[in-house]
Amino acid sequence: MTTTKREPVTRVAVLIPTYNERDNLPGIVARVRASVPDADVIVLDDNSPDGTGEVAGALAADDAHVHVLHRRGKEGLGKAYLAGFEFALGEGYDAAVEMDADGSHQPEQLPDLLRALAGADVAIGARWVRGGQVRNWPLRRKVLSVGANVYTKVLLGMKVNDATAGFRAYRASALRAMDLEGVESQGYCFQIDLTLRAVRGGLTVVEVPITFVEREVGVSKMGGSIVREALTNVTKWGIEHRTNQVKQAARRLRGRPAPVEERP
Template identity: 45%
Template sequence: MATMKVLTLIVTYNEAENIAALVPEVLRYVPTSSVLVVDDASPDGTASVVSALAQQDSRVSVICRQGERGYGSAMIAGMRHAIAAGFDAVLTLDADFSHNPADLPKLLSALDAADVTIGSRYTGGVRVLNWDVKRLLLSLGANAYVRYLSGLQCVDCTSGFRGYRASALARVDLGSIRTSGYAFLPELLFTLGAVSIDEVPICYTERRVGESKMSKRVIAEAILRPWILAARRIGRGKTVVPPRRVAPGAAATDQ
């Protein structure tokens, strides 16, 4: 993917403290990438921070959404921008440094042989920092719950640290995904269908600055939405086509 046109997409709400440091780190590890921040009118001035960075570096841009909120719709806005602008690959990571920008090259490299790459906390063992046992068990349980209902076969269905071939995103109707919170992540995989997926081991670190966006509404959606996916599976009359595990040196579906 070295010759590919790459966009790193970051969704933000009240991340001014983190984003000023994160964007330069992204560009440090993937200097050929452009960076797009989609901000939901953060009252802490996140968009202004990114705008200042954009004035210093043409690779940086920001979309500030007014009157619209939600992780899922913000991701869709960024992905649509990537497709329309002719990017070949989209990398996504959280704005709070829970995903290490140093791992971005691994996700990008893995796109040579896959349509989607996932920075997995649980492939080849558990790799999380600053979580208590309860939080870890909840995350593992959530992934098992999603896999059971949706038919997805990824180890870490809920990781937002990913790489996508834009061609894979362009093949589906992103607007059909109505999820506003983090349940967007497994639903996008479900919607993509029979793509090739590679899970890359990464270490996840709990945020040190800022507040979590995990509200009661987001949690409720994460519990209920997989049942919608299960109903869609039944409606199709068959199990959703599982992701195709890629072998080393294999080619992705689109080059």
């Protein structure tokens, strides 16, 4: 895919959703600040009962590059990021980064993502591409992730290899073009949802190889309901995609122009 050079990205908001991450947050914020000193960190705390919000507030009080959005409660990854996007767009940032608080996304690789935006609208930190890798995952989880991404890629007809990846950077212009008001996905399906919107919206999406490291502190938020949501939604979108392909083929046979495929 050929890329067109975009406007420079100067103001960056690194969005970090948190729920019970008080032990991880100070370290990850410090690493982000060291890796991209000019960027701002926006902590999106869902009223963590372990006091993560208070820890975030203390970090913000000591550093003008750290901000906190105190949310009313645990509403899911999707709504947290949507709130972060709204804040970033409202404050005039050029780009917004999605990043986990648990250390699985290494801040030291963030400059690579941001450099990729020079020729793209969306840069995904990808595990399942040449040069990407995962550390400290059991075989079962690797198989689940690879299988989910292959299923998504084939069913939705996308060329993206790691559509479920949660370490990614969006240009502000891309977020404005993606009809975020229509997003309803909450768990990790949120990442697939936004990837699909970007691809179908004609945006340039690139994948940057990263090393994903399993958390050492705290508990993973991945649960059965998150997996079911992703499976249900991807299957529904896939059926719609295949149905649209059949309709477009029929229109071509009748000599009529095919309509543009709708976003999810």
